[in-house]
Amino acid sequence: MGASTAYHLALRGQKNILLLEKDEFFGQEATGRCAGGVRYQFSTEINIRLSLQSLPMLERFKDELGQEINFRKCGYLFVLTSPKDVKIFQHSLELQHGLGVKTEWLSADEIHNRLPLMQFDDALAGSYNPEDGLVDPNSVVMGYVNGAQRMGVQCFNKVEVVGIQTEGGKIVAVDTNQGTIATRTIVNAAGPWAGMIGQMAGVEVPIIPYRRQIITTTPLAEIPQDFPFVLDFAQSLYFHREGEGILTGMSNNNEKAGFDQSVDEKFEMINMEAAIARLPCLEKAGLLSHWAGLYEVTPDAHPIYGKTPVDGFYLVAGFSGHGFMHGPISGKLMAEYILDGNFQSLDVSMLDLARFKEDRQMREYNVV
């Protein structure tokens, strides 16, 4: 999010931009640890519209930035096993169709035919969009960082923000572990840490970090090249082809908020058992790697864009698991907001920080 914002600001001709990253490399935290999924299938109009702008930017990424990002349109297939989910997804499908997103509705038989390796006897229906897919997160981050650097953005690693100085309700400087930088503008794109950064400026940002974890397997010859991104929605369990094996993850609904990014091996067993029950050939697979990362969750599972009560302190965070796919358009929107004073490409003004105090929240249902 930070790299995209810096790139788009520079693209608009803004000078004196600094991108500060506390880690040794860019994209090592939430972005680098995400599953890389990008999709149009959402339940709210604003999220669908964000995808309608962001995913084409990823399709044009190589032409624009010269960086291959391996966009693989494998399609997302949401498998629904509860009548309640079927009803909500049918409504979402109508919304998507109304916005020009050609998501397909699948019967249980069609799901069985498309996923012969999987056990979905309890499937009631599903939704599938062939334009959804996977993108390499690190390539996108480095594409934006390199693109920003080519336009003069100074990108620093191992520079941790430790404080924010304000005077009269305005930003005047940012304190880092490497020294203080005078500035009138700060963009808080710290993802799961956005709440902490907000506190430094005296701004309450309702973003909570939650651990999510992923497993990848050794090669499985049975998995076809066109295996889609499959989501067992009721269990928040997902699968996609990763290399010649499978990547699987599952959300722990009992996960407590926190910054712990170690793998919870007890929950990993639950993930593994659930995954084997759906995809039995996993039983013989080897565990190639596993890791955990952090979601940055807001109360309504939508991001926060724009200004804060402190003049010059902007926020673009809280994407609740969708930050990677909406990163391209979000960086562009933030550049517009900072330089023009409003969002030009898409009106996301309803996703402001004030909505939480003014009871204007909207709930995204398709959160995994």
Added chain:
Amino acid sequence: MKIVVCVKQVPDSTAKVVVEQGRIIWGDAPLVINPWDEYAMEAALQQREALSGTVTAVTIGDESARETLRRALAMGADDAILISDPGLVNLDTQATAQVLAAVIRKIGAVDMAFFGRQAIDGDAGLVPAQTARLLGWPALTLASVIKVEGGSVHVERGIEEGRQIVTAKLPAVFSMTKDFGEPRYPSFMGIRKASRVEIPAWSLAGVGIAAPVSVITWPEIINPPSREITCEYITGSNPDEIAEALAAKILAEKVL
């Protein structure tokens, strides 16, 4: 064929190990099976697959070391034993070898005892040979190829001068190098099995020995002196230009 693999729990290889107030610490980095011991596991599992038998993983440590044994079980070990006792603290290599030799004797009728070539924390690489000495068995260290024929074993060793082929009678102790081949990943089935296995803990009394006495102490532990490193970015308008500039720099600095 009865096979024992001695494994050790160590800080992850990516951990930043530092000394603070005379103590070695590695922050919140996870503890993992010593990577060299995964090669030992692989060698042991291949012997079992070729010759039939059982593979038992053994480690010395506290309760957390059970996770290291579970990794060995998930890779395919048949069973595992945790050696845990308040008397087993700050062991030097010969004290460790005393315990492991006693455990191997207690297990009984062991044909092959496998170790990684060294542990990535202490890096001594002495325990395999010291254990062999205490058992009175051949020490076939730095092994990269193992072939058992009857009661004998042919081993290819990687040494500084090249390769050495040695032959010995079983039982024997082996320490494995990565030239043996990549260790297998634990399977989902193996992880599931490992999560359900009850791992017995043996105390020193259970092993039948007194607490071994370490003869080596570490009177002072210090961080290595920091080195000043300057980093120069090689830039250019295209990859060929960057590569040319880099090659020129390497030659100028007499790196090659």
